[in-house]
Amino acid sequence: MIIAQQKQIKEIAAMVSDCKKVALIGCAGCVTVCLSGGEKETEIMAAALRIMRKLEGNPVETITFTATRQCDPEYVEALDGVVKDADAIISLACGVGVQYLAERFDKWVVPALDTNFIGGSKVHGVWEEKCGMCGDCVLHKTGGICPIIRCSKSILNGPCGGSQYGKCEISKDVDCAWQLIYDRMKSLGKLDKLMAIQPPKDWTKSRDGGPRRAVREDVMIG
Amino acid sequence: MENAVETIQASKLNPKFRERVAGLLKNYDFAQCLTCGMCTAGCPYSDIHENNDPRKFLRKINLGMEEEVFADPYIWYCTMCERCTIECPMGINMAVVTRTMRGQFDKDKIPGYMQTIAREHIESGNQMNVGQVDYEETLEWIQDEMREELEDPEFTIPLNKKGAKYFYGFNARDIKIYANELQTTLKIFYAAGIDYTISTKRWDATNISLFTGHNDDFNAISQPIWEEFIKLGCEQFIVTECGHAFRSMKWGQRMFWKGEMFPIRHILELLNELVKEGKLKLDPEAITELVTYHDPCNTARKEGVWEAPRELAKSFIKNFVDMNPNGKMNYCCGAGGGGMAMPEFNEKRKAKGKRKVDQVVETGAEIVIVPCHNCIDQFNDLNKWYPDTKGKSKNMHMCTLMERALILPEKE
Amino acid sequence: MVGAGIAGIQASLDLAESGYYVYLVESTTAIGGTMPMLDKTFPTNDCSMCILSPKLVECGRHLNIKILTSSDVQEVAGEPGNFNVKIRQRPRFVDANKCTGCGSCSEECPIKVDDEFNQDLGKRKAIYKLYAQAYPNAYAIDKAKCLRIKNPKACGKCLKACQADAINFEMAEETIDLNVGAIVLSPGFEKFDASALFYYGYGKFPNVLTSLEFERVLSASGPFQGHMVRPYDGKEPKKIAWIQCVGSRNTKEKHGYCSSVCCMYAIKEAVIAKEHSHEPLETTIFFMDMRTFGKGFEKYYDRARDEKGVRFVRSRIYEVTEKNDESKNLIIRYSNEDGTISTEEFDMVVLSVGLQPSKSVMELGEKLGLDMNQYGFADTQKLTGVNSSKPGIYVSGAFCGPKDIPETVMQASAAAGASASLLAESRGTKVTEKEYPAEKDVSGQDPRIGVFVCHCGVNIGSVVNVPGVVEMAKGLPNVVYSGEYLYVCSQDSQNTMRQIVEENGLNRVVVASCSPRTHKPLFQETMMEAGVNRYLFEMANIRDQCSWVHQNEPDKATEKAKDLVKMMVAKSALLSPIHQPSVDVTKAAMIIGGGVSGMNSALSLADQGYKVYLVEKADSLGGIARRIKQGFRGEDVQEYLAELIDKVKANSLIELFTGTEVQDVKGFVGNFKSTLSNGAQIQHGVVIIAIGGEEYLPTEYLYGKNNRVMTQLEMEEAMTAGDSRFDQAKNIVMIQCVGSREPERGYCSRVCCTKSIKLAIKAKDKNPDANVFILYRDIRSYGFFEDMYTEARRKGVIFIRYSVEQKPLVEEAGGKLMITVTDHVLGQPVVIEADILGLAAAKLASRDNKKMNSLFKVPLNEDGFFLEAHMKLRPVDFASEGIFMAGLAHGPKNLEENISQAKAAAGRAGVILSKSKLESHGVTAVVQPDKCAACLTCVRLCPYGAPKVRNYAAEIESVLCQGCGSCAGECPNKAITLQGYNDRMYMSMVNGLCKEVL
Amino acid sequence: MRLQYATNIRIVEMTCSGNIDHRVILNAFEEGADGVFVAGCMEGDCHFLKGNIRARKRVNAVKKLLDEIGIGGDRLEMYNLSSAQGGRFAEIANDITAKIKDLGPNPLFKNSSCCGCSCSKEGGDQ
Missing domain, CATH: 3.30.70.20 (Alpha-Beta Plaits)
Known part of the structure; x- marks a missing residue:
């Protein structure tokens, strides 16, 4: 899932410092699971905002609502009534949500979170990046360990030779992805598959090809 | 610790040794020792000099280290004062263990001259080998002295008096060295007007074999005096102010006397009774010094006599102060277990006595009542060895002090 | 049920919850026994009252438990299933139903008496409550001390003070005849009278206290409110010494047994004292063997020594003397192990007194004709755990031997289980279920709140302006009734409340009175009797949180009382009825593990009439007991085992699965569905895990490399097989703590010391010429096993203590097995050519514990044994309901203790199976x-x-x-x-607080 | 024991301190409370095993937030005490009342103080 974390309350307040009425929209999707944008965090942020602004002698009225998701038009349309007389909208969703709201409403929409990475929870309260969204997955070649995102240099024919005791040269807390790949393939008895030299990666499938679309004719309605 | 590093070979341990010792001890069971250290702390001397820790000695027996047990000088250092195990949770009695171990030695291997005393006592009937003639002449001499002192020409020491209420057994020292003390006692008896007798055949109630551990000698020494008591048909056997004599008579009677039982009482119990019954008058103003009282182990801890002497003392001494600890828990004078009769251990005896010196000095007493011939010799040595501390106070028997306060009955 | 200490209370609750009517006979004026006197309890350092008070209230209010205080058993006649018991109840002179425990009477009472509950450190009045949280929460008059009873014209001050007119001087002694099916005796113990050991100076030196007195000094509800001071001069001690084995392990005082609990409570008191002391406190414990053998006890000892700095000196104290100066400090002259002497001064000495049967307890034993052992404790029949010598009469707690709270609670549950088995047919016949009128459906209605404000005699009324509060409440939103009462909790007020609820159609009630902890269930009962869901009820505590604590600020207190009522009314409006969903219960149990524990649980549950599925991994029953020849009391284990197996096989209610394991488990308490490795699907309501333990195979001391070296069990097997080596042996050596009390296994395996002693005695009897050595760190022959330790020493078994730093050296030299160890008394190395070396190997958790952990999601402790829900409250239950444990799987213990725990687990499981429906508890x-x-x-x-x-x-x-x-x-x-406590309610309470009244 | 303590405390009973929510605390300040303290059982004594430890984490998070938004984190405290420590509760009540008095009224109501009360959330532990 998408992992995101809250910006500082001061920073968020600054974005809407001139607004009298603000809508805070939470998202019950990924950001609830990673504990940063669910209904609980939305109402906490609203309370904090109200208290700050009241202390500054410039009180603000807040409306709070948590959408099921902010990345589907229908759920965003459902917010029309909620945000209609708000001067600004603070979205507690990932970057996608913020942009959907911006697309939908001609109001000042600001992000409350910084969207960090795609990953999963290691232990409750700790999340780790696992996928770099390169659009051309090579995991079948490396025993299920992604060199693009977990090797600092994203090289395809590693290791680069800088690793020590299985740790990456950039930091002794970061595992060398290729050490992990080597160990994994060895335990699976597929070391020979690693011998093949990988050609340079076709980055057009990734970000470098500009923003991407995914189309499924078979399921399109109407 | 002389053999601290020496290794114990389990092969040399003799498991049978424990049975043998247990056999000798009949009902005293020492094997269930918990090695808990209570006795080591209770023994006043376990930290004064080496080889005086009861726990270590008993451990050697329990391990079956036969040679080391008999080579251990503890056997002769221990004063058999029983303070260590008076409250032993496992009911062990170290004094009995020590005495039994001593009994295993051949008679010629017993240190000091204890065995000589025993032999002489068996031959002469008293522990200082006083001849019959000397004995009778001394009595006569005392009798004349008393006639003069009491201005009572008719006064006679009741000798061999059949059917007398009290049979007085005392210590050969009262004849050989301190006849005056016997005189004092008889004067007190005279003042109380009690019906007593002294035998000319057997009169010495002491028994050195209490410390040598040889029961054959013990019986040879004590059976005759008990028989003499029965022959004279007396009612109560009164023992002089002597710890080991009192213990020998009481313990011996319990262990060995087969005849009909008869009461054996300490002289201080009798005198206290006489004072309470008014038969004996003592002037409470006579003694002005600060007086304290020493509990001989054989009298107090082992035979339970410590209240009566205090009651007696307080009846005629104005300022009396008790030592700390006292009574049943009092410290030994350091010369118990035949210590006086083993000169080769005098250094140890002197070191042990220091604890008693500190005790006496702490009370600040000028007079120490020492109701035991054995202890009083030690106390006098202590005065010599520690002149500027113990030396400041005098030691005397209770009777000697009583004499100073004695009120003789008016002559009709 | 005789005796209402923690044992009596636990057994009563288990039986009452299993559908039996219980008479709980207690000789004092309140239930609780010794536990309320304790401050904190080991090994969890929980505050003793926090553990006991939930059980006190539950037991006190239980419909099917009748508490008879100030009562004693006179006579017992009849046979199991039909006993006639004559009870003598001494007069209390206060009607417990009327008395609300408000305490006004004792304020007036002029007579001050030593408070025995506070070990005579504090004072109490002639009219008194045993302790603050006592149950029944009522006062009683001390007949011996009260002036009025001696002379009817005197005093009578309490009569005037009592507004509930609960005091009645005409009360007389009564005899009550009870007809019961089973009797459980747990009258508890008495502490050893420390003054009997004159040389410790108790009673002579004011700074020598007993451990129970020190417990009161530490207790927050004690005479010094928990300030750790010397009763003598009120000063904070800087150096305290504990002396162990006071009245225990002392054959001279006829107390040759070990009281099992003193080592642990001494450590606890030292640790807690350190916490209570403002400046650093020096604590020293003088002991012989540190006996921390229970579960989690060894770690408790290590932590106290290594982290908390408690000092341990291995020396039994000869005497305590007093410094003759103003401080009256104490001097202890003690010997160190090497024989050297030390003398230290202490501000205070605490004597760890042992446990002994009280005179009344021994009389009870004689009256009932029970076999008592040589020390006056009740003798349990061999291999039954809880049976007394008389059928139908069971024993538990310290009455049959000194034990700690966890084992007491376990034995109480076992006694309850045994009674339940005996009276299986009459289950549910005598108990009354309360019927309530149909519950009115208030879901659609607007809130109609009734406010009932209490005076509580003078406790509230004298500080808070009650009429003012009532007036204010009338103005609050949704309030349709507001009234005041002298005692709202009294019987007649409850009846009026029910009428008002019905007449005004109230669907919410707020009572402003005292603490919900003691009184909420009482008011909820009235709500149900008025046909209103009991969760539509709230309480404002305007006594403990208001009038009692703001006595000299009445108007501020009134203001606060009004606020508290405002808050509760605001919350009350948001309450909605809660219907406790219930699940039905499959009347069957699955027991995993066919060892002695598993089989005993199976038989006990079958006797209670429930179906049992017994699943054993091995092909035959018996478990580790198959390798044990003789029990600690000489029982023939193999014969017992054979009998047990026959009984299990013969029992129609027990379905046996050998060579089978549990594959998968679904469902929850009452509704488990398990699949076994042989494909069988079984439905059951409860699970008892009794998969036993294993013997550690040592890597140390040449085990496995020299055939003379064997483990304890192997040694027993060799001995019984008549191995000739034992007869010709010159030296037999045993080494204790092999694998236990080590960093990787930080626990004591509890049974090896007693086992080694048993084997040593057998070896010595067979071959007196041999030297038999036991090399140990601490001999932990707790309880009556101490007599065996004494017998072993008497028979010549040689015990040598080794330290962790200098473990025995075991080498093979020229085909010979040479063992070197330093004798702890002589300090000399002893070299032994051993013919046989027996290792007291640790008892490990079974490998399958991990499997059970994942199957049932039940937690393990760091040593791999199962973690119980709470060591004292629920020792045989897991945190998740319906799953229980017994035997070595819970932790190392001996055969007798396993049997007792097996019956306890069966008893606890029986509580759930006895229910037709399982209700969740509302919130x-x-x-x-x-x-x-x-x-x-x-x-x-x-x-x-x-x-x-x-x-x-x-x-x-x-x-x-x-x-x-x-x-x-x-x-x-x-x-x-x-439900009942959500965020909106909390916020509405605060909002209600700050909004102005309409 | 009837120990006396400051009258400014209003207690909200909860099933366990672990039930406390950030918003309930923030709401208390918004509604006019000058100070809030959460009382939970001794660590390790919690009948629900870890409730009070969760509460401690949440209270610390809210303290940080209160600093950021200007109310000041020291107006919020958490205390661990057992139900037997009546004395300790009175001590806390008096300490926190004094501390809040020093800090002055709730900044949100500097001019018109609503009812000048300082409420407290007591996490009832039974």
Whole structure:
């Protein structure tokens, strides 16, 4: 899932410092699971905002609502009534949500979170990046360990030779992805598959090809 | 610790040794020792000099280290004062263990001259080998002295008096060295007007074999005096102010006397009774010094006599102060277990006595009542060895002090 | 049930909950026994009252438990199933039903008496309550001390003071005849009278205290409010010494046994004293063997020594003397192990007094004709755990031997289990279920709140202006009735309340009076009698939180009382009825493990009339007991085992699965569905895990490399097989703590010391010429096993203590096995050519514990044994309901203790199986599925495993939910709310506080 | 024991301190409370095993937030005490009342103080 974390309350307040009425929209999707944008965090942020602004002698009225998701038009349309007389909208969703709201409403929409990475929870309260969204997955070649995102240099024919005791040269807390790949393939008895030299990666499938679309004719309605 | 590093070979341990010792001890069971250290702390001397820790000695027996047990000088250092195990949770009695171990030695291997005393006592009937003639002449001499002192020409020491209420057994020292003390006692008896007798055949109630551990000698020494008591048909056997004599008579009677039982009482119990019954008058103003009282182990801890002497003392001494600890828990004078009769251990005896010196000095007493011939010799040595501390106070028997306060009955 | 200490209370609760009517006979004026006197209890350092008070209230209010205080058993006649018991009840002179425990009477009472509950350190009045949280919460008059009873014209001050007119001087002694089926005796113990050992100076030196007195000094409800001071001069001690074995392990005082609990309570008192002391406190414990053999005890000892700095000196104290100066400090001259002497001064000495049967307890034993052992404790029949010598009469707690609280509670549950088995047919016949009128459906109605404000005699009325509060309440939103009462909790006020609720059609009630902890269940009962759901009720505590604590600020207190009522009315408006969902119970049990524990649990449950599925991994029953020849009391274990196996096979209610394991488990308490490795599917309501333990195969001391070296069990097997080596042996050596009390296994295996002693005695008897050595760190022959230790020493077994730093050296030299160890007394090395070396190997948790851990999601402790729900409250239960444990799987223990624990587990399991329906207890958490993002936060957080994710949303099993609300507080999308205590209510309470009254 | 303590405390009973939510605390300040303290059981004594430890984490988070938004984190405290420590509760009540008095009224109501009360959330532990 998408992992995101809250910006500082001061920073968020600054974005809407001139607004009298603000809508805070939470998202019950990924950001609830990673504990940063669910209904609980939305109402906490609203309370904090109200208290700050009241202390500054410039009180603000807040409306709070948590959408099921902010990345589907229908759920965003459902917010029309909620945000209609708000001067600004603070979205507690990932970057996608913020942009959907911006697309939908001609109001000042600001992000409350910084969207960090795609990953999963290691232990409750700790999340780790696992996928770099390169659009051309090579995991079948490396025993299920992604060199693009977990090797600092994203090289395809590693290791680069800088690793020590299985740790990456950039930091002794970061595992060398290729050490992990080597160990994994060895335990699976597929070391020979690693011998093949990988050609340079076709980055057009990734970000470098500009923003991407995914189309499924078979399921399109109407 | 002389053999601290020496290794114990389990092969040399003799498991049978424990049975043998247990056999000798009949009902005293020492094997269930918990090695808990209570006795080591209770023994006043376990930290004064080496080889005086009861726990270590008993451990050697329990391990079956036969040679080391008999080579251990503890056997002769221990004063058999029983303070260590008076409250032993496992009911062990170290004094009995020590005495039994001593009994295993051949008679010629017993240190000091204890065995000589025993032999002489068996031959002469008293522990200082006083001849019959000397004995009778001394009595006569005392009798004349008393006639003069009491201005009572008719006064006679009741000798061999059949059917007398009290049979007085005392210590050969009262004849050989301190006849005056016997005189004092008889004067007190005279003042109380009690019906007593002294035998000319057997009169010495002491028994050195209490410390040598040889029961054959013990019986040879004590059976005759008990028989003499029965022959004279007396009612109560009164023992002089002597710890080991009192213990020998009481313990011996319990262990060995087969005849009909008869009461054996300490002289201080009798005198206290006489004072309470008014038969004996003592002037409470006579003694002005600060007086304290020493509990001989054989009298107090082992035979339970410590209240009566205090009651007696307080009846005629104005300022009396008790030592700390006292009574049943009092410290030994350091010369118990035949210590006086083993000169080769005098250094140890002197070191042990220091604890008693500190005790006496702490009370600040000028007079120490020492109701035991054995202890009083030690106390006098202590005065010599520690002149500027113990030396400041005098030691005397209770009777000697009583004499100073004695009120003789008016002559009709 | 004779004796209402923790044992009596636990046994009564287990039996009452299993459908039996219980008479609880207590000789003092309140239930609780010794536990309320304790400050904290080992090994968890829980505050003793926090553990006991839930049980006190539950037992006190239980419909099917009749408490007879100030009562003693006179006579017992009849046979099991039909006993006639004559009880003598001494007059209390106060009607316990009328007395509300308000205490005005004792304020007036002029007579001050030594308070024996406070070990005579504090004072109490002639009219007194045994202790603050006593149950029944009523006063009693001390006949011997009260002036009025001696002379009817004197005093009578309490009569005037009591507004509930509960005092009645005409009360006389009564005899009550009871007809009961079974009797459980747990009258407890008495502490050893320390003054008997004159040389410790108790009673002579004011700074020598007994451990129980020190417990009162430490206790927050004690005479010094928990300030750790010397009763003598009130000064804070800087140096305290504890002296162990005072009145225990002392054949001279005819107390040759070990009291089993003093080592642990001494350590606890030292640790707690350090916490209470402002400046650093020096604590020293003088002991012989540190006997911390129970579960988690060894770690407790290590922590006290290594982290808390408690000093341990291995020396039994000869005497305590007093410094003759003003301080009256104490001097202890003690010997160190090497024979050197030390003398130290202490501010205070605490004597760890042992436990002994009291005179009244011994009389009770004689009256009932029970066999008592040489020390006056009740003798339990061999291999039964709880049976006394008389059938139908069971014993538990310190009455049959000194034991700590966890084992007492376990034995109480076992006694309850045994009684339940005996009276299986009459289950449910005598108990009364309370019927309530049909509950009115108030869901649609607007809130109609009734406010009942109490005076509580003078306790509230004298400080808070009650009429003012009543007046204010009338103005609050949704309030339709507001009234005041002298004692709202009294019987007649309750009847009036019921009428008012019915007449005014109230659907919410707020009572402003005292603490909900003691009185909420009482008022909820009245609500149900008025046909209103009991969760539509709230209490404002205007006594303990208001009038009692603001006595000299009456108007501020009145202001606060008004606020508290405002808050509760605001919350009350948001309350909604809660219907406790219930699940039905499959009347069958699955027991995993066919060893002695498993079989005993199976038989006990079958005797209670329940179906049992006994699943044993091995091909035959018996477990580790197959390798044990003789029990600690000389029982023939193999014969017992054979009998047991026959009984299990013969029992029609027990279905046996040998060579089978549990493959998978589904469901929850009352509704488990398990699949076995042979494909069988079984439905059951409870599970008892009794998979036993294993003997550690040592890597040390040349085990496995020299055939002379064997473990204890192997040694016993060799001996019974008549191995000739034992007869010709010159030296037989045993080494204790092999694998136990080590960094990687930080626990004591508890049974090896007694086992080694047993084997040593047998070896010595067979071959007196041999030297038999036991090399040990601490001999832990606790309880009556100490007599065996004494017998071993008497027979010449040589015990040598080794230290962790200098373990025995075992080498092979020229085909010979040479062992070198330093004798702890002589300090000399002893070299032994051993013919046989027996190792007291540790007892390990079974390898399958890990499997059970994943199958049932039951936690393990760091040593791999199962972690019980609470060492004292629920020692044989797991945290999640319906799953129990017994035997070595819980921790190392001997055969007798395993049997007792097996019966306890069966007793506890029987409580659940006896119920037709299992109700959750109301306040549980509920998930709104549509708001749930299935983020697993609640699943990870809940200690009871109540939430599970099913079809993409979390669902909380209400029967498992204990109602703590942690998940509700943490849920990122506010999908979980706790019924009766949700965020909106908390916020409305604060808002109600700050809004002006209409 | 009837120990006396400051009258400014209003207690809200909860099933366990673990049930406390950030918003309930923030709401208290918004509604006019000058100070809030959460009382939970001794660590390790919690009948629900870890409730009070979760509460401690949440209270610390809210303290940080209160500093950021200007109310000041020291107006919020958490205390661990057992139900037997009546004395300790009175001590806390008096300490926190004094501390809040020093800090002055709730900044949100500097001019018109609503009812000048300082409420406290007591996490009832039974």
